[in-house]
Amino acid sequence: MVLQVSNRTRFADSENTPPIRLPTTTTKVRNGIQAASRRRRARVSGSYPQYAVKLAKKQQQRTKTKAVSKYPPPSVDVEMHDVSASGSVQTKSVLLPRYLSRPEFREVSRETLRAVDPELTDSNTHPDYIREGLEHFGPAMLRVLSSVQAQPVTNVLPKELSIIINDLSSDLPTHMLAVYARQSTSSAAVKRRVTLFPTHNVVLAANCASLPTLPASIPVSASDMQNSPASINVPIVPLCIPSPETFPQLSTFLYTKRADHLLASLLPSSSLPLSLLSASPLPSTGSVKQYATSLATAHTPQTLLAHAMSVNGLWRNVCALGVFDERLWDVMDIAWEVLLGALGVATGKGVAL
Template structure:
């Protein structure tokens, strides 16, 4: 397949020299490492103490006697486009039972190695601490996301190419995406052999994905420095990387979070309406009230759509092995809110809302009730 790319005066592609190009992520990290050592230590220590207190505050006991919940949701009948609508007989509604896990388990994941990052960005060096890279990328992430979302490309029509020409419409000094991910789902057994697989192209910086995903498949190498097709550095060629995920529609939610780390934005995207600002901090008090509001405002079908979205995001996070606790916290919170709302709407509030007990369960009892999640139990099969 040949991609038609407009070039300046039909000039062949050429690689810009580093001093003429936008500064890469690796070179930014190396040049700033020594200047930010003290600041990094202070910020990392502060973040660690805050995160530890948050984790302890929101830790919930998971019991084995109510591992799943059953909900009945009415399916909307399909109306046929009959000319004689007056004579058409109304089709009865049917209900479908959905069995949902009460808790979405977190997989036990290994840490990402610095060698894996050097493999995707050779300008990184193995003396850079992983935590420092994450700290620096948290500042760089929003700008990188702006560069990624402005990308325009002509999608292939027949077959997936190994590389693709893109145009970056961001005029800031952030480096362009390094890869074009070709996101697709698994082929179902009942799909015909000639059926076309739906593929979504997503431009992305390889370091952002590799830094936070312990189970990410090996990415194809990208040119360093980038192979630009125009003197203004707006057109370049990047490799196409196929990536099979359980839930392709929810990958954009995950990728945006990996760039920005905005847990509040992610939570809003997972729920039918914006939650109270203090929901995460005052869960015991605010969650029942907010869930009741959702149950009284939205249909079971609408709640189920959001439940499916949260579950799809959880599946993708398990398969990729995302190492960000805040992501799992928001998945847990959104899942609890939506299941509580569904339970309230069907008169089963007692399945999710527990009455306060004067005697809290002991640590020994809670640890024996629920086994530690394992990769086999909590990760969808690849």
């Protein structure tokens, strides 16, 4: 097993860090979520039953239009040309799904949310309220994560880890995810790579319908810390997902909900035309073809395929964790259409867009 800490964390010596005090107040994020819940309920004239009916209809429509087919989706056969060491050209085919199928919609578990914080799951608090509050505080919470420093980890994964936090402007992380991929039997002898990511349990619980049970974490409020940097212990949670390398993109989106940033990270060029971002819900076929053609002329087929595989990995993570954010799915659909179109132009095998 090879352990490494993600680029959000840095190694540090916590020997001289001040002790922590137990929390005496509720967290800023929880207060913000509860305030967002009250404001949203007020906007629907205090009629939660009517709002619940609207949500049910919306979720039913999601299931009807976005549900995965019972049959395998059609595939696109892309031919790639590689030059061997002897200089000969070798051709191999790569099968990619034509569409990124969506699993049937499932709401997050109220029991999982209740385990995080019982005060967030009263009778009038729908998970949408919690996600709305988190969307406001998420960027600040992400900045806290980026300030985390972690002690080096050996080949044995401990149950908890001591971390240093330099930014106390928002809620402190509650867990450390040990993210890894399932190994095939043929690679059993190869050391497994595990990457550590600090996280907040409420962000995962509010967005991931298939989230495994997280161990209890003693809540520590940033307002209870005397000085910065601060040292706390957090439990480590092993998390097996299909594509560990794309987990940072998914995690960042869950905190920021910035569709434009996510789309830019999935495509070879960070310079995106406005037509890809301003259209609702999806851009026109013409704008997709135009941008795909520009990417095909600026990048090699190998580069385009690498980005397509990243989108595919992100999609598999989203399905595995049960994330049903519409903006996230729209971004993946746009990136997939663009990259398939670009691959079709670059390899001479047209893809019907």
